[in-house]
């Protein structure tokens with residue numbers, strides 16, 4: 327752990343009070359990090375809004391200190407934030423994200439809890455060999471599943487595809503680029519056959535970092551697109567999907583034991 331003020335997250339361990347938080351809820355979207363802090367934590371203090379990486383310190387209903395922080399979109403940004411969070415003493419990270427389902431039985435509004443990731447992400451290759459497993463922490467993951475069961479939230483546990491692009495990498499052609507390079511044509515159907523549940527853009531690198539650095543990581547994502555039906559995000563179900571992911575993570579963070 328360091329006393330340094332970290333360059334990107336723009337706070338240091340000395341800003342975190344005592345006892346300092348060891349768990350972080352990490353959202354891609356800064357507005358989600360803010361919403362989580364304002365809605366589900368108490369005695370909230372803003373730590374920084376540097377570069378849109380909004381971070382808040384607050385307390386769960388059982389008094390446990392927790393960070394609600396922002397990873398930004400994609401693995402390069404996430405890798406910077408996660409490295410710095412670990413430097414200020416974070417030992418557990420739950421990613422709270424959004425994703426696109428690629429299985430017909432996983433509807434918009436439900437949540438996917440990742441057991442592991444197929445990690446097709448360049449940033450992860452700077453951290454570990456490409457073959458290195460991108461596995462979620464089993465204890466944090468079970469805590470998420472238990473939370474979803476207790477809250478009666480429709481949830482699916484399985485493998486996530488973490489990729490670097492929202493459009494080409496997730497085989498979207500309804501965009502500024504209608505041309506897909508050959509290796510990506512049919513990739514979604516191939517992943518479907520491989521029992522991959524969903525697409526998102528951070529979990530794989532987070533899981534590899536957890537293995538290498540020695541912290542615990544898990545991911546829960548609200549399903550906002552159903553890729554067997556359409557490429558589009560379904561905005562009418564987005565809030566419900568995100569809220570389901572958030573309350574599952576809050577419940578799990580409350581129940582999980584300190585290391």
Ligand SMILES: O=P(O)(O)O[C@H]1O[C@H](CO)[C@@H](O)[C@H]1O
Nearest residue numbers: 354355399400423424526527
């Ligand atoms: O909602 P967040 O957490 O940002 O997650 C998903 O949404 C973004 C793409 O729209 C990517 O970051 C993807 O992983």
Ligand SMILES: O=c1cc[nH]c(=O)[nH]1
Nearest residue numbers: 424425426525526551
């Ligand atoms: O389809 C989707 C939806 C959210 N996030 C993604 O990465 N893909």
